[in-house]
Amino acid sequence: MSVVVEMYNPRWPEYFQQIKSELEQLLINVDIRSIEHIGSTSVSELAARPIIDVDVVVTRDNVQTAIDALVSNGHFTCLGELGVEDRYALCDPNQPPERNIYVCVEGAFQTRNHLGLRDVLRVNAELREEYGAVKLGLAARGLDIADYVEAKNNIIHKILRTAGFVSEDELAAIEAASRERDRRIALQTDRLTLREFVLEDVPAFHALESIPEVVRYQTWPPKTLEDARKDVVQIIQNSFVDPRAHIELAVMLEDRFIGRVGAFINPEDSQGKPICPPHTDLWFSFMPEMQGKGFAVEATKAFIPTLGSPMTLEIECDPRNTGSWKLAERLGFERVRLIERAFECKGEWVGSLVYQKKV
Template sequence: MSVTVEQYNPEWPQQFQTIKSELETYLKDVAYLSIEHIGSTSVPGLAAKPIIDTDIIVTQENVQPAIDALISNGNFDYLGELGLRYRHVMKDPNQSPRRNIYVCVDGVAQTRNHLGLRDTLRRDVELRNEYARLKLELASKNTNIIDYTVAKGVVVNKILEASGILSKDELAAIKEANTIGENFSALRTERLLLREFVMADAEGYFELESNEENARYQDWPPRTKEQARQLVINNLRDHNDVPRINFELAVDYQGHFVGRVGANLSPANNDKLPGESTIKQVTHANLWFSFLPSVQGKGFATEAMQAFIQALTKRKRGAEEGGKWEFEIECDPRNTGSWKLAERLGFVRHSLTKEAWQSKGEWVDSLVYRKVVGDA
């Protein structure tokens, strides 16, 4: 999904006041310190994504009471810290206007970062104009949110240095947090876009996972809407883990969610041979994929998995470090679509285990295909 940046809208401050009033109702029994309008929409004259960013600032001991109140009184989802300590991300079910809600600990670097960025841009016209030009330029190039955040990093650090409220170590930590890290930049193929999940994918995920046909060879029955939503939340949390073990990307076709591809990583046996002084790392990756029935038979799964596997091998594990990637696709042999896709991807049949486990009241065979990428 490309980032949308708009010229400053004078309605944004009033939208924040509406959101603030709602939050005050939910937090009536919580000793919070303040509710702050932060982010680019809080800076008069600054172009911004049309999303109202809001910090609920509390002392450390009131973090959990604030989270609990938002969940119980406002039906919020708690997404976790998402890679930034002391900044707890809450998903408001009300997204009119669109908003990001954070519960932040008073005085910590991340909270001072939010306030310092806002206050500096409010008073420094030159920095504000430089930041606006960059944001509009990135949006004009259809930049995805991961690359957008990384590309802004240099100017953001320049603004924070000008604020004078962060130490050198704190600035370095924020700079590191704004790098791509373990996140995936968007992957474009001839027809598809593979990208990190966002909460807006919950409906598409439910359409996919609630389908009887798709669940036929899975260990679980069709998902409920709440289960699908929770799985999207899990994906959001996973792509902020360091090191990241679980990778799952949404697949878009012509702007619509059509499926998902994923991998779970783990160390495998090493390749040290007699007489060798070093160990070549082997990273094992269990792969999966699932696509809506309406797009099956069009080669989308093959196209997406080829791009996904290629992107994984370029990461800082396995083959790039002189070791190997050992990719595995395990499936029910009755699922001919799965094992035929594995063969199209160049995977080799590794094993067939009869009656490997019980699933939905019946014994199921296990067919495993493998492919090794990296040094021989």
């Protein structure tokens, strides 16, 4: 989905005050240093994505206490640091207005980045106008959120240098972290874009995985919206694990989410002994109306080279799921095993059909 950037809305500070009051009630028994409106919506006259960014600033000793309070009192979901040290992202179920909530360590340079960026933009009209123009230009290009965030790096680093709230060593660390995030996977085929998942994908993920036809041959029932949210959160968290074992990408046709492809890399066997080459399980699911058009083959062919080599790839499916095993054959996988009654699923015994390919 393309990023939306709007001209400054004078109601954004009001929205922040509303969110701040809600957070104060949830954190009433927590020693917090401050609750800060950060991000572009905190800067008057600056174009921004219409999302209120909020830092809950606490001492390091109170980070977990603050997170626990938001989870237990407000039913927030903690996403973890997501590759940004000392900044813990939380998903607030109470929307709108749309918001991003972070629990941040007082004095940590990531916290100072947020505050320094905001403060310099509030007083430096030239930088504010330049930053706003960059954001509007990126949105006009129809970028999705991952590409949009990456494309802003240069101007953000320029603003931080102007702010002077962080040292050159810290700026170098920020740029190194940005390069690490830039290595996250983004692929383009003739018709499709494959990209990392973001929280905004939850409704589309739910729309896919709640269809009985899509999950007919899976061990789980149609997913609820809460199930989908938990799955997307887990996918996002796993994307920041190093080494990365679970890799899953959203498949986009123009701006529409049409499916997903994923893999789990197993470098060890069930006894913890190294496997050489590693064993990788592949999976995919697509909207029913998108099936039979070659999108799954196109997406999976682009996805496989990102997993590395040498490697043994495996696709396991219910023998009744002709779409899956035919796709495996079109991808050049070889049938290696068929077990007629492998396990019980949804009240019936089902088979296991396994295809493999070495890369």
